[in-house]
Amino acid sequence: DAGVIQSPRHEVTEMGQEVTLRCKPISGHNSLFWYRQTMMRGLELLIYFNNNVPIDDSGMPEDRFSAKMPNASFSTLKIQPSEPRDSAVYFCASSNQGGSYEQYFGPGTRLTVT
Amino acid sequence: QQPVQSPQAVILREGEDAVINCSSSKALYSVHWYRQKHGEAPVFLMILLKGGEQKGHDKISASFNEKKQQSSLYLTASQLSYSGTYFCGTESGSYDKVIFGPGTSLSVIP
Numbered sequence: 001d002a003g004v005i006q007s008p009r010h011e012v013t014e015m016g017q018e019v020t021l022r023c024k025p026i027s028g029h030n031s032l033f034w035y036r037q038t039m040m041r042g043l044e045l046l047i048y049f050n051n052n053v054p055i056d057d058s059g060m061p062e063d064r065f066s067a068k069m070p071n072a073s074f075s076t077l078k079i080q081p082s083e084p085r086d087s088a089v090y091f092c093a094s095s096n097q098g099g100s101y102e103q104y105f106g107p108g109t110r111l112t113v114t
Numbered sequence: 115q116q117p118v119q120s121p122q123a124v125i126l127r128e129g130e131d132a133v134i135n136c137s138s139s140k141a142l143y144s145v146h147w148y149r150q151k152h153g154e155a156p157v158f159l160m161i162l163l164k165g166g167e168q169k170g171h172d173k174i175s176a177s178f179n180e181k182k183q184q185s186s187l188y189l190t191a192s193q194l195s196y197s198g199t200y201f202c203g204t205e206s207g208s209y210d211k212v213i214f215g216p217g218t219s220l221s222v223i224p
Contacts (some may be wrong), residue, residue, distance in 0.1 A: 042116075043156070043201060043214040056211050091155060102146075103212070105155035 002026075004106035006092050012112045018080040021109045024073055025094030033103060034067055034077050035091040043091075049075065082113045115139050117204045119215040126192045126222050134187040134218045136202030145178050145185040146203035146212055149196075156201060160187070192222045 005024040013019055025032045034046040047057040049069045057067070064083070069075040079086055089110050093103040117138045126132055136145060144163045148156040162178035162185060175188045189196055199219050203212040 042216045045211055045213065048211055102158040102161060103148075104158070107155055 004092055004094050004104050006090075006106035006109050008109060009107060010110045010112075012114065013082055014114055015083055016081045017113075018078065019082045019086075019111060019113075021077040021090050021092075021111070023075045023077070023092030023106060025075070025092070026104055027073065029094035029096055029104070030072070031095045031101075032069060032075050033093040033095075034075070035093065035105075036088045037091060037108075038088045046077070079111075082111075084113045087111055087113050116213055117202055117215040119200075119202055119218050121218060122216075123219040124221070126196075126220065128192060128194060128222055128224055130192055132189045132192060132220060134189070134200050134202075134220070135184065136186070136204070136215055137182070137184045138204045140183065140204070140206050142178075142180065142183050142204050143207050143210065144205040145176075146205070147174075147176060147185075147187050148201045148203065148214075149198045150201065150217075151198040159200075189220070192220075194222050194224065196220060197222045 007022045031050050033048040035043055036046055037043045046059045047067045048055055052069045065079055067077045089108045091105050091108045093105045095101045095103045117136050120135045124132055146161050147159040149159055150156040159174055160176050162176055164180055178185045199217040201214045201217045203214040205212050
């Protein structure tokens with residue numbers, strides 16, 4: 001099994017630009033989570049999907065952030081426009097049946113907004 | 115509400131034991147434990163469910179006190195490979211989201 005795949009692994013962009021992060025969950029998993037990790041705020045849940053439907057997006061910081069899951073094997077997290085305070089490592093994770101099961105994390109995307 | 119973890123950091127010599135604590139102000143359905151090494155993604159260690167069920171790791175044990183809304187992770191005979199940041203995550207209901215604590219940094223030295 002290839003595990004959770006994220007791309008790109010590193011992204012450097014200028015303030016105001018659009019950023020799109022991509023995630024491919026483990027085949028057969030029906031829950032997908034997007035997290036943001038910073039030194040100051042730790043590991044924050046941004047949004048999670050179950051069977052491709054957003055279940056809880058209360059962690060999405062503001063309207064500049066949006067996430068989609070058009071099918072069971074692909075999800076995107078978009079930031080438009082990006083700001084320096086969005087700099088962080090963004091992790092995607094997947095699991096079977098939601099929160100009560102182990103989550104498998106992808107390698108993360110390190111985003112730097114200058 | 116983010117769970118509280120203690121201690122914030124601990125340094126051990128190989129072979130020593132450690133306990134990491136996690137507590138929540140909300141009633142809990144489950145507690146999750148993950149370990150993250152520097153520059154890597156968090157890796158699952160264990161889930162403890164309300165009612166006593168556990169799913170997890172052979173070499174690490176944990177307890178879950180539902181009444182006190184607390185969990186503890188027990189690392190015995192620590193190895194160098196145990197170094198990393200340990201996160202607890204709490205879930206208040208079945209299929210609810212997991213909220214992670216701030217982490218406990220564990221360093222094992224020879």
